[in-house]
Every structure is written in C-alpha cells, then in structure tokens.
Amino acid sequence: MIEFKNITKVFHTKSKDTKALDDVSLHVKKGTIFGVIGYSGAGKSTLIRMANLLEKPTKGQVLFNGNELTKMSRGNLNIARQKMGMIFQSFNLLKTGTVYENIAIPLKLTGVPKKEIKERVNKYLEIVGLLDKANAYPAQLSGGQKQRVAIARALAHEPEVLLCDEATSALDPDTTEAILALLSKINRELGITIxxxxxxxxxxxxxxxEVAVMENGRIIEQGRVIDLFSQPKTGTAKRFVQSLFNDTIPEELEKILKKSGQIVTLSFIGNASGKPALAMVTKKFDVYPSILSGNITQLKDEPYGRLVVHLEGSSSEVEKAVEDLTALGVIVERYKDGGDSHVG
Ligand SMILES: Nc1ncnc2c1ncn2[C@@H]1O[C@H](COP(=O)(O)OP(=O)(O)OP(=O)(O)O)[C@@H](O)[C@H]1O
Known part of the structure; x- marks a missing residue:
C-alpha cells in the first residue's frame, strides 16, 4: 500500500547538512498497523511526512497503491493525499471552531455536498464516541477528546490510510490506552491501514x-512485532523491549551469576509448547534455574511471556538444556544488555 524505496533526505541549513533519512526502504501492507519506533532525532517525523509528500525525498521513491507519488502532477497528488488521513501529537484543531465545525470545514473545502457533510460528521463522531460534544469548543475538551476529534476529522475524508505522528505522546497512560483501542477498532472495523x-x-x-526500528536516519531492524520482542537483534531494539519489561539485571549481580552458569531470556509465545518446559529440562539435566524476572503481556494477537533465568550448571549441561528448551518451542537468548546474543 505504501512503499518507501531507498529514501534519503538531506536537510540543508546555513551551518550544516543533516541526513535525516539514509537509504530507508519499507513496505506498509494493506490492512496492517505498522509502527516505526526510534529515539528523538532518529528520523521518524521526516519519514511519516514523506508518506504523503509533506516532505520530499532527496533521493528515492514513495509509492502509494503502486503509483509513484514523487512523479505525480499536483492535482493527482492532492487526490492521493485525500486517501491519507493524518493525526498529530498536538491535535492541530481549529480553536475558534466547534467540534462539528472542525470536522465539517475541511470537508466543505474539498467540495463534499452539505447533506453528506452532516451525515459524515455525525457518523464519525459516533465512531469516536463524541456525538454529545458536537457543539463544544476544543478548549472545553480533554487531551484524549481532542485527539478523538482529530481522528474523526481524518476519518471523515474516508481515507485508506491513517498516518499517526506520535498520536498518544501527549496523553496520560489511561487515555493512551483508550486512543490505541480506538485506532485498533478503526483498523479492524473500517479496514484502514495505519x-x-x-x-x-x-x-x-x-x-x-509490524515494526521498524530507526536510528540515525536508518532502519536498523524490521519485521513482525513478536520477533522484535522475542529476538531483538540490535542494542537499540533490546533497550526498547527492556524499557517495557524493566528486566535489566544489575551489572554486579550479572558478573557474579555468570561465574556459575548462564543467564538467559526465555520467550514464550502464545501457548508455546503447552508443556512446563523449564521444569522438564531441569529434571532432565544437571541444571538449576533461578528466576530473576518474569513477565507476561498481551501483544496485539497473542500473549507473550518472558523470563530472565540464571541456569546454574556446567556449560555442557546448560547447552543441552537450552537445546531442549528450543526444541520445546521456547525462544532462548543469552542475556546481555545490548549487543548480539542469540543462543542455539
Ligand atoms: N526542517 C528541517 N531542517 C533541518 N533539519 C531537520 C529538519 N527536520 C528535521 N531535521 C533534522 O533531521 C533529523 C531527524 O529529525 P526527525 O524530526 O525526523 O526525528 P524524530 O525521530 O522524529 O525525532 P523527534 O521524536 O524528536 O521528533 C534531526 O537531526 C533533525 O534535527
């Protein structure tokens, strides 16, 4: 649906040139929710603004439904842009207009007939759960409600894609959860790619x-979310995963434990083997496990469990235990805060 092909973007300023994107390629498939994650300055905003050509690439191509945006006439580009809604961290609502007007005015500007404007505003306000706020002004709304208005405004143009620029970054955790649930519903029920x-x-x-991890203008890792969680390859991806589980072992303890065995991270996806894998291997081999941290969380489609375990024993026994765990459907990674660490 959206394809970025070898995109490079260089910003020229008086003092220096900044390469905000460096040979970035990714493919957002129809019907999916694709996340791009990275620390500040990684190039995320530049990338998402490239999807509807608010930012033009220095090199490379942007394709929407197979058509190259970078080669379109202004008229065709505007038609394509109408199929791509966008929401922002700062909501970007018109302060002097009511909720109704915030959604209706842009529709009027794109030539939607009056009767249809009313129908669409009501339909999308209902979807975002704000029908009763049609006559309120943005100043009378909470942050979460403002973002709902912005979502309804974007949906009212009946887009195929919704581009979300840090849409929940200004919201508290509960409101974030509610907005994420709404985005998920929009994807599922309206079939809108995000x-x-x-x-x-x-x-x-x-x-x-799916997810792509960005650093210094490059995509350093991309694939299914479940793979990023269970087998992050880069130090940055590992830190993002650990930020969620908070399972970093204090360095001193790590050094001591490594003298008498190995520390491993065990990932259980869905029902994994359906067997008590850790108990089975510790019964079979001369290996003694100590659980240092344990978590279970729900990913979009399946539960994901994660244990950080010290396996005490000789390296050959630990190795055999790891082999058996892997055969039982557990994903085993050697514990290391950052760096490469796949085991088995
Ligand atoms: N218009 C611009 N002119 C010059 N440099 C820019 C411009 N926009 C972005 N940059 C630079 O490009 C790099 C990537 O910025 P970008 O805003 O895309 O990163 P980001 O990952 O979205 O970060 P943040 O989360 O802080 O917004 C940064 O070094 C930034 O200073």
Missing amino acids: LLITHEMNVVQSICD
Whole structure:
C-alpha cells in the first residue's frame, strides 16, 4: 500500500547538512498497523511526512497503491493525499471552531455536498464516541477528546490510510490506552491501514502488526512485532523491549551469576509448547534455574511471556538444556544488555 524505496533526505541549513533519512526502504501492507519506533532525532517525523509528500525525498521513491507519488502532477497528488488521513501529537484543531465545525470545514473545502457533510460528521463522531460534544469548543475538551476529534476529522475524508505522528505522546497512560483501542477498532472495523511513529514501546506492543526500528536516519531492524520482542537483534531494539519489561539485571549481580552458569531470556509465545518446559529440562539435566524476572503481556494477537533465568550448571549441561528448551518451542537468548546474543 505504501512503499518507501531507498529514501534519503538531506536537510540543508546555513551551518550544516543533516541526513535525516539514509537509504530507508519499507513496505506498509494493506490492512496492517505498522509502527516505526526510534529515539528523538532518529528520523521518524521526516519519514511519516514523506508518506504523503509533506516532505520530499532527496533521493528515492514513495509509492502509494503502486503509483509513484514523487512523479505525480499536483492535482493527482492532492487526490492521493485525500486517501491519507493524518493525526498529530498536538491535535492541530481549529480553536475558534466547534467540534462539528472542525470536522465539517475541511470537508466543505474539498467540495463534499452539505447533506453528506452532516451525515459524515455525525457518523464519525459516533465512531469516536463524541456525538454529545458536537457543539463544544476544543478548549472545553480533554487531551484524549481532542485527539478523538482529530481522528474523526481524518476519518471523515474516508481515507485508506491513517498516518499517526506520535498520536498518544501527549496523553496520560489511561487515555493512551483508550486512543490505541480506538485506532485498533478503526483498523479492524473500517479496514484502514495505519502507519504510526512513536518512541513508546507500549504503542508497538498493543496495536502493531509490524515494526521498524530507526536510528540515525536508518532502519536498523524490521519485521513482525513478536520477533522484535522475542529476538531483538540490535542494542537499540533490546533497550526498547527492556524499557517495557524493566528486566535489566544489575551489572554486579550479572558478573557474579555468570561465574556459575548462564543467564538467559526465555520467550514464550502464545501457548508455546503447552508443556512446563523449564521444569522438564531441569529434571532432565544437571541444571538449576533461578528466576530473576518474569513477565507476561498481551501483544496485539497473542500473549507473550518472558523470563530472565540464571541456569546454574556446567556449560555442557546448560547447552543441552537450552537445546531442549528450543526444541520445546521456547525462544532462548543469552542475556546481555545490548549487543548480539542469540543462543542455539
Ligand atoms: N526542517 C528541517 N531542517 C533541518 N533539519 C531537520 C529538519 N527536520 C528535521 N531535521 C533534522 O533531521 C533529523 C531527524 O529529525 P526527525 O524530526 O525526523 O526525528 P524524530 O525521530 O522524529 O525525532 P523527534 O521524536 O524528536 O521528533 C534531526 O537531526 C533533525 O534535527
């Protein structure tokens, strides 16, 4: 649906040139929720603004439904842009207009007939749960309600894609959860594809199907959310996952434990093996486990369990235990805060 092909973006300022995007390629498939995560300055905003060409690439192509936006006439680009709604961290509502007017005015400007404007405003206000606030002004709304208005305004143009630029970053945790549930419902029930950028791993965890991790203008890792959680490859991805589980072992303890065995992270996806895998291998081999941390969380489609375990024993016994755990459907990673660490 949206394809970025080898996109590079260089910003020229008087003092220096900044390469905000460096040979970025990714494909957002129809019907999915695709998250791009990265720390501040990674290039996320530049990337999402590239999807509707608010920002033009220095090099590379942006395709929407197979058509190259970068080669379109202004008229065709405007038609394509109407199929891409956008919401922002700061909501961008018209302060002097009511909720109704905030949604209706842009529709009027794009030539939607009066009767249809009324129907669409009411329909989408109902979907976002704000029909009773049609006559309120933005100043009378909470942050979550303002974002709902912005979502209704975007949906009223009946887009195929919703671009979300840090849509929940200004909201408290409960409101974030409610807005994420709404975005998930929009994706599921209206079939709208969502591309979002965020620096919060809980956003990726709860609603995304696929994810790309950005750093210094490059995509350093991308794939299914479940793979990022269970087998993050880069130090940055590991830190994002650990930010959610808070299962970093104090360095001193790590050093002591490693003398008598190995520390591993065990990932259980869905019902994994359906067997008590850790108990089975400790019964079979000369290995003694101590659980250092344990968590279970719900990803979009399945539960994800995670244990950090010290396996005490000789390296050959630990190795055999790891092999058996892997055969039982558990994903085993050698524990290391950052860096490469796949085991078995
Ligand atoms: N219009 C611009 N002119 C010059 N440099 C820019 C411009 N926009 C972004 N940059 C630079 O490009 C790099 C990437 O910025 P971008 O805003 O895309 O990152 P980000 O990941 O969205 O960060 P944040 O979450 O802080 O917004 C940064 O070094 C930034 O200073």
